[in-house]
Amino acid sequence: MQPFSGLALLLRALQGQRSWQPQWRKAQPRPAYDALIVGGGGHGLGAAYYLAREHGMHHVAVLEKGWIGGGNTGRNTTIIRSNYLFPESAALYDHALKFWQDLAQALNYNVMFSPRGVMMLAHTVHDAQVFKRHVHANRAAGVDNEWLTPQQAKAFCPPLNIGDIRYPVLGAALQRRGGTARHDAVAWGYARAADALGVDIIENCEVTGVLRAADGRVEGVRTTRGEIRAPRVGVAAAGHTSVIMQMAGVKVPLESYPLQALVSEPVKPVFPCVVMSNTIHAYISQSDKGELVIGAGTDAYTSYTQRGGLHITSHALEAICELFPMFRRLRMLRSWGGIVDVTPDRSPIIAKTPVPGLYVNCGWGTGGFKATPGSAHVFAWTIARDEPHPLNAPFTLERFRDGALIDEAAAAAVAH
Amino acid sequence: MLLIDCPYCGERPEPEFAYGGQAHVARPARPAEASDEAWADYLYFRRNTRGLHAERWRHIRGCGRFFNALRDTRTDHFLGTYKIGAPPPPLADT
Numbered sequence: 110m111q112p113f114s115g116l117a118l119l120l121r122a123l124q125g126q127r128s129w130q131p132q133w134r135k136a137q138p139r140p141a142y143d144a145l146i147v148g149g150g151g152h153g154l155g156a157a158y159y160l161a162r163e164h165g166m167h168h169v170a171v172l173e174k175g176w177i178g179g180g181n182t183g184r185n186t187t188i189i190r191s192n193y194l195f196p197e198s199a200a201l202y203d204h205a206l207k208f209w210q211d212l213a214q215a216l217n218y219n220v221m222f223s224p225r226g227v228m229m230l231a232h233t234v235h236d237a238q239v240f241k242r243h244v245h246a247n248r249a250a251g252v253d254n255e256w257l258t259p260q261q262a263k264a265f266c267p268p269l270n271i272g273d274i275r276y277p278v279l280g281a282a283l284q285r286r287g288g289t290a291r292h293d294a295v296a297w298g299y300a301r302a303a304d305a306l307g308v309d310i311i312e313n314c315e316v317t318g319v320l321r322a323a324d325g326r327v328e329g330v331r332t333t334r335g336e337i338r339a340p341r342v343g344v345a346a347a348g349h350t351s352v353i354m355q356m357a358g359v360k361v362p363l364e365s366y367p368l369q370a371l372v373s374e375p376v377k378p379v380f381p382c383v384v385m386s387n388t389i390h391a392y393i394s395q396s397d398k399g400e401l402v403i404g405a406g407t408d409a410y411t412s413y414t415q416r417g418g419l420h421i422t423s424h425a426l427e428a429i430c431e432l433f434p435m436f437r438r439l440r441m442l443r444s445w446g447g448i449v450d451v452t453p454d455r456s457p458i459i460a461k462t463p464v465p466g467l468y469v470n471c472g473w474g475t476g477g478f479k480a481t482p483g484s485a486h487v488f489a490w491t492i493a494r495d496e497p498h499p500l501n502a503p504f505t506l507e508r509f510r511d512g513a514l515i516d517e518a519a520a521a522a523v524a525h
Numbered sequence: 526m527l528l529i530d531c532p533y534c535g536e537r538p539e540p541e542f543a544y545g546g547q548a549h550v551a552r553p554a555r556p557a558e559a560s561d562e563a564w565a566d567y568l569y570f571r572r573n574t575r576g577l578h579a580e581r582w583r584h585i586r587g588c589g590r591f592f593n594a595l596r597d598t599r600t601d602h603f604l605g606t607y608k609i610g611a612p613p614p615p616l617a618d619t
Contacts (some may be wrong), residue, residue: 351573362569364546365598410527410545412598413575418526420540453569510565 110305113217129358132297133304138311138334142170144341144492145330147316147353149173150182151292152470153345154299154310155485156492158216160176161306163486164493169308170339171300174315178296181347184415184447185478186392186404188371188383190227190287192247192254197503197515198456204500205483206286207469212482218298220290227287228257230386230432240282247284255478257281266382274431276389287404289383289394297479319357319467327357327466341467343428343492348413348448350471359462361471362509363450365408367417368475371425371444373436375399384432391428401436403429407449407475413472414447449474453509455518459488459501468492469506530606531584532592545581547571548593548615574598579613582606 111117111130121128144160146153149171160166171177189209191202196379208215209222231237240256247254259271262281300310311334318331319342329338346353346363380395392404405425408417422444430437452458452472457480459470470488473480487498497505508514527539531610553567554560578598583591595604595614604616 260575349575352575360566360570361573362565362571364571364573365575409539409542410580410601411546411573411578412601414599414601418539420526509569510561 110217110301113219132301133310136170136304136309136311138170138314138332138337139309140308140336141329141338143168143339144343145169145337145339146171146343146345147330148345148347149296149300149310149312150178150180150181150345150347151178151295151299151481151489152347152473152484153343154296154303155481156343156345156470156488157308157310158299158303158306159486159489160493161303161308164489166493167307169303170318171221171303171308171310171339172314172330172337173310173312174333176312177300177310178293179326181447181449181477182292182296182481184370184412184445185292186402187292187478188227188287188385188392188404188476189222189224189290189291189479190284191252191479191525192243192282192284192287193517194226194243194246195517196246196250196280198517199247199252199459201487201500201504202340202480203250203252203481204486205480208482208486209290212290212295212298216298216302218294218301220294220298222288222290223287224288225382225394225508226265226283226285227383227385228262229282230262230278230384230388231282232278232386232388234279236388240280244282252284253286254282254284257283266380266384268435269384270432270434278432278506283330287383289396291397292478297397299485316353316356318467319353321357321464325464327464333386341466341468343470343488345488347469347471347473348476350450350469354462354469357462357464357467359464359467359469360454361458361469361506363449363472364411365413366405366410366449367414367446368413368444368449369444371403371405371422371441372396372400373403373439374442376401376439379435386428386432389428389431391425393429393433400442401439407451414446415448419483449477451475452513453518454516456515457484457504458506459484459491459519460497461491461495462503462506527601527603529594530603531587531590532606532608533588533590534584537559537584537587541584541586542608543585545582545583547579559585577604577616
């Protein structure tokens, strides 16, 4: 691996920057590995990296049916925060937030983590009560989150229109440690670092079946590039997790919905933070390129199409135009959809499955990007030790049978 | 935006409808006797089919009535709609 540094950039400039190598190998599948990860997004690539880095498992392959980071890792609005209500969730997401803070140094890859603050707007009395409850719960759990008056919210984000709108801003919850990161760089940084530790990253390799031994154990997978054997298989396939798990005969409580986002034409820096409004459903921040990155809500129906209805994105834009009148004349450049896997309680599943040797990391729904490093870290632990890390121990598949839900769905009190 | 063929009103745009999830999910006949697994199955586990999906819709901003539809979740193409109480079409993965 060629290390990245200012000095390296300077020295290679003398050679016209022509001596850089590809950042990871185009690996061909070998017949057998110690572990396979299905899904080459941030969660899967990160899991492979931590398997090699922290658990000494270097014979690992990541199987990706398309190109790495081409699924939800490259399709989200890059928001990072950890101010969830329940202690289990806040601990898991804060585990991730702590990784974000020095991820660029750990991977020697600039993931452009920018803790510019995430502000969640309250538009109704109910919103205000719920957010204040979140603020107090977070403070008790040691996670920063503070309540702002409408004037304080406007001071923090001057473009915000707090008064002259149908649902006036009654206040906001602000997590200052939250922010954004560059989503592509997260996939590429993990891929490069994992590759340097011996992990094979195999693109254009779709899993078509799960191989089981006579005693039920996982033996590997069947793919479009042949059979690959391994005693441990971790599935991190986001919206397509149900499809993979069905191949192994495991039922998962997931439904896959399209979630859309869009970006505007690039403009000069005008927007200092991340603003989310669950009630009128819009998410916005400005990328370092200058584009406004805008997130919409999910479509109403389950689908695997990676596209959604125009009325969903136009609804989000109407909310943006109300909240930030100065954006009304901006043109949108691109829009796209991702397929998100939603659980009944809107909390993820990072767990062993009834099939020995098969592990699953899914159910991140509309908010998986923020958790990428923490999720990958505890998933690698779960695969390597065949038991959950204390942080993901509550996020089992069995909680739906046992009634031990981690009900962030009810806590957020909005349609996700 | 989908165009949905309500069996009572005809083709209407998607915002007139509410989605009702997988169709033909039967509540256990004797809830008190259902195992935890069976009850969890009923409450939380859906097929999440990638392919032909039998699903409920309600024409909530129209006639108000529920009906079922068969849709391919790979393309969002509707193969057809049918009234509540009618059996699922043989193509459906139910």
